[in-house]
Amino acid sequence: MYRVGLTISLLFCVLPWSRATYLPSIFWDTTNPILQKWYWHEVIQVKIYDIITFVCPNNNLRMRGREKRIANELYHNLYVKEVPSNITNFDGVCDTGENSTAKFITKCDKPKELNYQDIQINLNQADPLLPKFEYGRDYMFFATSNGRQASLETTSKNCTIVFRIHFVKPKTKVPFPSCPLFGRKQVCEQPAKTAKPKPKTKDCKGMIPQELNGTTTSNSISVTWQPPSKLTCNITNYTVSFRGNTSESWASISGLEKPYHTIDGLAAGNRYGIKVRANTPEGPCDYCEEKIFKTKTIISTPPNISAQKDDKNISIDGTSVAIGFVVGMFFSAILVLAFWVFINRVYKRKFKVNKKKDVKEDSTSRNNPTYCKGDSLNEALKQNDGYRESGQNWKLPPLPEENLHLYVSDGD
Numbered sequence: 001m002y003r004v005g006l007t008i009s010l011l012f013c014v015l016p017w018s019r020a021t022y023l024p025s026i027f028w029d030t031t032n033p034i035l036q037k038w039y040w041h042e043v044i045q046v047k048i049y050d051i052i053t054f055v056c057p058n059n060n061l062r063m064r065g066r067e068k069r070i071a072n073e074l075y076h077n078l079y080v081k082e083v084p085s086n087i088t089n090f091d092g093v094c095d096t097g098e099n100s101t102a103k104f105i106t107k108c109d110k111p112k113e114l115n116y117q118d119i120q121i122n123l124n125q126a127d128p129l130l131p132k133f134e135y136g137r138d139y140m141f142f143a144t145s146n147g148r149q150a151s152l153e154t155t156s157k158n159c160t161i162v163f164r165i166h167f168v169k170p171k172t173k174v175p176f177p178s179c180p181l182f183g184r185k186q187v188c189e190q191p192a193k194t195a196k197p198k199p200k201t202k203d204c205k206g207m208i209p210q211e212l213n214g215t216t217t218s219n220s221i222s223v224t225w226q227p228p229s230k231l232t233c234n235i236t237n238y239t240v241s242f243r244g245n246t247s248e249s250w251a252s253i254s255g256l257e258k259p260y261h262t263i264d265g266l267a268a269g270n271r272y273g274i275k276v277r278a279n280t281p282e283g284p285c286d287y288c289e290e291k292i293f294k295t296k297t298i299i300s301t302p303p304n305i306s307a308q309k310d311d312k313n314i315s316i317d318g319t320s321v322a323i324g325f326v327v328g329m330f331f332s333a334i335l336v337l338a339f340w341v342f343i344n345r346v347y348k349r350k351f352k353v354n355k356k357k358d359v360k361e362d363s364t365s366r367n368n369p370t371y372c373k374g375d376s377l378n379e380a381l382k383q384n385d386g387y388r389e390s391g392q393n394w395k396l397p398p399l400p401e402e403n404l405h406l407y408v409s410d411g412d
Contacts (some may be wrong), residue, residue, distance in 0.1 A: 021049070046168065053116055054141070060112075097155065142160075157332055228285070233285075
């Protein structure tokens with residue numbers, strides 16, 4: 001019997017949840033587009049066992065149309081109360097006092113943590129703190145805090161956030177909302193209050209610049225072009241796009257007011273594709289056909305050493321000039337002396353060779369001198385002095401017979 005009772009109890013607990021449908025979660029923040037004031041009068045239809053999830057503001061959560069808020073603007077209390085179905089004025093409706101029928105649901109006071117509350121639309125709740133709903137009634141989820149931490153204890157009766165639902169009767173067909181914003185498709189882009197039909201714009205796409213030409217250097221390309229032939233819109237500026245090869249992405253330079261531009265910092269000897277388009281208040285026009293330009297190749301030349309001077313590193317004073325002059329004179333004197341020694345040695349060597357040659361040639365005549373008749377003995381001695389000076393012990397040659405009467409006497 002105990003097992004049967006337990007099984008029945010489990011079925012009653014599981015059955016409602018098995019039929020539950022999770023509606024799109026609601027980010028409980030004043031910046032949420034679906035919670036703006038001009039949507040407070042709209043009512044979302046819900047069925048029994050549907051579950052609505054309210055997510056507290058969090059700095060780590062982002063959504064479309066919401067900018068980052070500072071931490072002390074993410075505090076809110078969440079209440080729910082029954083309201084008339086024909087209510088249009090919300091002044092003073094958000095009363096949370098002791099005599100109010102509003103029921104507290106949750107407090108969003110930890111913006112750095114993920115905090116949310118699931119509310120099931122049900123006639124009875126297992127948790128007595130959760131609200132109960134009745135068929136055919138309208139209910140309003142609301143907050144009176146303005147996002148600041150101090151406003152959590154406010155007793156204000158003015159609404160800051162409102163989200164209304166209608167609990168349909170059984171067997172009522174309610175299509176599941178396909179849009180995360182409960183069918184409010186217009187709030188995906190901007191609130192309906194400020195939505196305005198977009199004015200018809202002119203067709204400016206066909207305004208294409210003409211006659212794209214260019215001149216190149218080793219690191220730049222100067223391009224010129226002519227304005228479009230048909231001016232259906234006012235041209236505000238131009239955009240030049242270029243790339244090194246077809247696999248690279250385009251680099252663009254916008255805001256050019258004149259029909260010419262120079263692209264610097266390019267590689268030498270490389271091909272570049274360039275195209276130009278005009279920009280108008282209605283939007284950009286189509287690009288002209290891409291044109292290929294090639295930068296010039298750098299021809300290497302020998303450096304001009306004489307021209308490579310750095311005036312900043314040259315400093316000349318009187319002391320340096322004097323030292324340079326002395327050193328120059330010293331080395332000049334050494335060079336002159338060395339040159340003189342060299343010439344002197346060469347000359348002496350040549351003189352000795354010539355002298356030896358003369359001695360050799362005259363040796364025969366000196367060994368056998370011939371004297372003319374009448375030559376005195378002194379002249380003969382003088383003629384043989386050279387032999388004694390050279391260290392040779394030459395004897396006087398015999399005198400010819402016709403000179404035998406000559407003699408040497410010690411006396412006068």
